[in-house]
Amino acid sequence: INLNVMKNLSCIAICALSLLLSLSACSSGGEHKAPATGRAFEVLVVSPLSVWESPVGDTLRAALLEAVPMLNQREPMMDLVPLIPQAFTNVMQRHRNVLDIEIGPDYPEPAIKMEYDVYAAPQLIVQISGPSDSTVTGYIWEHRAELQQIFAIAERDRFVSTTQTEARIQQTIRQKFGFDISLPKGYTIRDEQENFLWTSFELPLVSQGVIIYSYPYVNQNTFSLDSLVNRRNQFTALIPGPADGSYMATVSEIEPDIHYRRIQGRLWAEMRGFWYVQGDFMGGPFVSFSTVDAATGRVICIDGYVFSPKHRKRNYIRELENLIYTVRFPGEAPAPAEAAAEE
Secondary structure, three states: OOHHHHHHHHHHHHHHHHHHHHHHOOOOOOOOOEEOEOOOOEEEEEOOHHHHOOHHHHHHHHHHOOEOOOOOOOOEOOEEEEEOHHHOOHHHHHEOEEEEEEEOOOOOOOEEEEEEOOOEEOOEEEEEEEOOHHHHHHHHHHOHHHHHHHHHHHHHHHHHHHOOEOHHHHHHHHHHHOOEOOOEOOOEEEEEEOOEEEEEEEOOOOEEEEEEEEEEOOOHHHHOHHHHHHHHHHHHOOOEOOOOOOEEEEOOOOOOEEEEEEEOOEEEEEEEEEEEEEOOOOEEEEEEEEEEEOOOOEEEEEEEEEEOOOOOOHHHHHHHHHHHHHOEOOOOOOOOHHHOOOO
């Protein structure tokens, strides 16, 4: 990161936000919380300019501007918008994600505090405090993973709670695979075959796809990386590309990442990598989740991909990741939102 460039941009952003505040100041009023403002994965950082330009700000940027793994271009975990405390009034208080940095003798030791829906809804306000720049700097760096996850979970819960389900597709998935998942409105079925369903949401320059497929569980090797990639290629070959004879496949030159973790009590294999079209020039990132349905003895795979050659892909792939938190198998009760990040 070129810190000089970042600092210059920070000053410009602060001036622009202050001007915006003066032009659009208003009172939320009423008994109900105003709707939160701001874009997904955008964090308003409230701190004096001297703190933003100090090692505290440098460390905060290093933590929250860390690159999202397995994307075609470098994209940060979060987008940071600096704001001086004097400008944190009215419309700026309604931002969906707020990070407040407090440093001084009133805070005997570094700590983090979270509040929800203070000025708007849904809203998350995180306060990091400490007695000195050095203690806050060390605290942010030590807890950078938790800080990333706090905001990621807030965005995930907003997405899950506001998703309007495409009922016809949900019914098809329930009948075909035996579980529920809330695909948002706008998705359409592109192809349906035995043990295979391909759906997508199409915009002029962006395509989000969700592929669901199943096959028999054999043994633990079923969940090895090689086995999962081979099965993925078997089913993605059913997705045609724009040229005659072209089809989707998994990029082998960059080995996919794989992790095994529990999500809402169920064990999943999570795989991230890149896809391409054999015989054409299309490609992009994908994320897939695989689990065993004990009732049927079959592996269920939910695979999401993004094609967005001229746009950032972070938010699109994050939406696909978040769909896994809407999955329900028969007899499984919804888990509390704060428990949904179980690893």
